[in-house]
Amino acid sequence: MSKNGPLALAYHTLFVTFMLAPILVVCWVAFTPEGFLSFPTDNWSLRWFYAIARYPEFVSAFWRSLWLGALSSAIAVAVSVPAALAIARYRFPGREAMTTLFMSPLMIPHIVLGIAFLRFFTQIGLGGTFVGLVLAHIVIVLPFALRLTLASAIGLDRAIEHAAVSLGASEWVVLRRITLPLVLPGLASGWALAFINSFDEVTMTVFIAAPGTETLPVRMFLYIQDNIDPLVTSVSACVIAITVAALVVMDRAYGLEKLLVGRGVDGR
Amino acid sequence: MGAVAVRAAPYLLSLPALLLFAGVVVAPLVMTVLLSFHDWGQYKGIEPVFILKNWKEVLTDSYFHEMFWRTFRIAFFVTLLAALFGAPEAYILNRMRSPWRGLFLLVILGPLLISVVARTLGWALLFGGNSGLVNKALMSAGLISAPLPFMFTETGVVVALAHVLMPYMVLAVWAALQRLDPQIENAAVALGAGPFTVLRRIVLPQVMPGILSGAIIVFALAASAFATPAIIGGRRLKVASTLAYDEFLNTLNWPLGAAVAVLLLVALVAIVVGASRLVERRYAQVFG
Numbered sequence: 001m002s003k004n005g006p007l008a009l010a011y012h013t014l015f016v017t018f019m020l021a022p023i024l025v026v027c028w029v030a031f032t033p034e035g036f037l038s039f040p041t042d043n044w045s046l047r048w049f050y051a052i053a054r055y056p057e058f059v060s061a062f063w064r065s066l067w068l069g070a071l072s073s074a075i076a077v078a079v080s081v082p083a084a085l086a087i088a089r090y091r092f093p094g095r096e097a098m099t100t101l102f103m104s105p106l107m108i109p110h111i112v113l114g115i116a117f118l119r120f121f122t123q124i125g126l127g128g129t130f131v132g133l134v135l136a137h138i139v140i141v142l143p144f145a146l147r148l149t150l151a152s153a154i155g156l157d158r159a160i161e162h163a164a165v166s167l168g169a170s171e172w173v174v175l176r177r178i179t180l181p182l183v184l185p186g187l188a189s190g191w192a193l194a195f196i197n198s199f200d201e202v203t204m205t206v207f208i209a210a211p212g213t214e215t216l217p218v219r220m221f222l223y224i225q226d227n228i229d230p231l232v233t234s235v236s237a238c239v240i241a242i243t244v245a246a247l248v249v250m251d252r253a254y255g256l257e258k259l260l261v262g263r264g265v266d267g268r
Numbered sequence: 269m270g271a272v273a274v275r276a277a278p279y280l281l282s283l284p285a286l287l288l289f290a291g292v293v294v295a296p297l298v299m300t301v302l303l304s305f306h307d308w309g310q311y312k313g314i315e316p317v318f319i320l321k322n323w324k325e326v327l328t329d330s331y332f333h334e335m336f337w338r339t340f341r342i343a344f345f346v347t348l349l350a351a352l353f354g355a356p357e358a359y360i361l362n363r364m365r366s367p368w369r370g371l372f373l374l375v376i377l378g379p380l381l382i383s384v385v386a387r388t389l390g391w392a393l394l395f396g397g398n399s400g401l402v403n404k405a406l407m408s409a410g411l412i413s414a415p416l417p418f419m420f421t422e423t424g425v426v427v428a429l430a431h432v433l434m435p436y437m438v439l440a441v442w443a444a445l446q447r448l449d450p451q452i453e454n455a456a457v458a459l460g461a462g463p464f465t466v467l468r469r470i471v472l473p474q475v476m477p478g479i480l481s482g483a484i485i486v487f488a489l490a491a492s493a494f495a496t497p498a499i500i501g502g503r504r505l506k507v508a509s510t511l512a513y514d515e516f517l518n519t520l521n522w523p524l525g526a527a528v529a530v531l532l533l534v535a536l537v538a539i540v541v542g543a544s545r546l547v548e549r550r551y552a553q554v555f556g
Contacts, residue, residue, distance in 0.1 A: 243381055
């Protein structure tokens with residue numbers, strides 16, 4: 001493979017600058033000592049990070065996002081595992097249609113899902129509730145959980161299970177001692193990817209969250225709609241720091257490329 | 269296990285997911301389509317009747333025409349920028365050596381997982397008025413003589429959205445490049461082809477399916493994007509998603525908002541399915 005020339009490297013530098021600039025700028029402004037938006041040059045201050053603690057809406061929204069992400073991702077994984085086993089191991093009428101249905105939240109714009117959930121939850125009396133948020137988030141993160149559980153279910157060596165059965169293990173023991181431990185890495189990364197997607201979701205959630213059930217991105221979005229001040233940059237800087245930390249861990253543990261490119265049945 | 273049990277097994281295994289999707293995806297979507305045919309009035313609220321009023325308004329009113337035209341124009345330019353800049357970067361990335369390759373892949377794909385609100389906030393800060401950093405950089409580079417307006421303009425929305433969706437394009441082209449056989453490139457060089465001929469005649473035709481599938485993803489996501497156009501475009505520069513949001517949470521005319529959303533969904537599904545078919549048919553002949 002040939003090397004990149006100086007022109008290619010110059011282009012690459014510009015491109016990386018473009019990708020990182022808005023993220024770095026947010027973190028930079030967050031350290032301003034001033035009461036207004038400015039780029040600190042010689043004076044740095046943590047005052048806007050301390051200020052987050054005095055704004056309980058952000059703090060409670062953060063914890064809510066954390067719980068919502070953890071819970072909905074766990075349920076999405078739990079629902080995905082049997083479905084992934086069915087899709088990976090059986091050939092049955094409706095298999096393709098079912099897979100398409102489970103992957104459809106990736107295809108349907110979140111703005112449409114948000115509207116549909118708002119109408120639906122208002123009608124059945126779950127409007128603005130945490131239960132509604134969990135149900136909606138399970139559905140939108142399920143494709144990510146399913147994609148990774150499916151990849152590990154397809155990659156599973158059935159000979160190990162057959163060996164266990166021939167040694168006298170019952171079906172339940174095979175599932176608990178052989179199948180689940182083998183697909184566990186896939187489940188863990190599926191949960192992690194689902195969690196990040198739930199934690200970042202704003203477009204759909206903005207429709208179904210009420211003032212008492214706002215998630216962190218929704219609170220940030222609504223705050224920015226009114227005004228942009230250093231407080232929202234310090235909150236964003238914290239979110240960025242948490243995401244980057246999770247990203248590095250996931251990259252070390254599983255490989256970001258594999259996580260994002262995936263290897264589902266339909267190649268998505 | 270009996271034969272019936274074996275035949276029922278996959279359905280039983282998928283039952284939880286199927287029930288969930290029937291209840292929480294299919295039912296709400298059907299209800300939204302029905303909602304778009306309901307009537308609405310300032311004082312009477314939503315009336316569950318079956319009329320075509322909202323659809324007539326959305327399909328004939330020039331305000332909606334302009335708004336949908338703007339939505340798809342923005343999506344088109346975002347796709348164009350992503351393809352133009354993302355595809356070469358994926359190629360450069362693919363030619364890098366081991367530690368750099370992984371590192372920069374992480375740097376470029378990583379933003380995909382960072383909150384879109386935080387990324388858009390970054391662009392709002394960079395654009396910020398006439399003294400924004402982007403204008404300062406462009407002016408000191410001699411590219412422009414007077415500050416360009418980015419905030420609350422289509423240009424600003426396009427640039428920010430191109431940034432937000434760029435990783436999808438790089439990812440799609442990257443995936444296509446992984447399937448490329450480097451021996452073909454080497455063969456072309458051995459036969460005397462220059463670097464540009466290799467790019468144009470060997471690499472580009474082979475990664476074209478990747479660029480096109482990336483373009484379809486980016487277009488669909490750009491046309492339905494919400495947070496970025498809402499923050500950068502502000503309240504006046506309306507696209508389909510921000511208009512639907514307004515109808516639902518400010519005007520409270522839910523049936524009209526539902527009609528806008530359903531129309532956006534139908535248009536996008538038609539465009540995505542149509543484009544995918546075209547790409548598949550075009551490249552089925554090439555790759556068999």
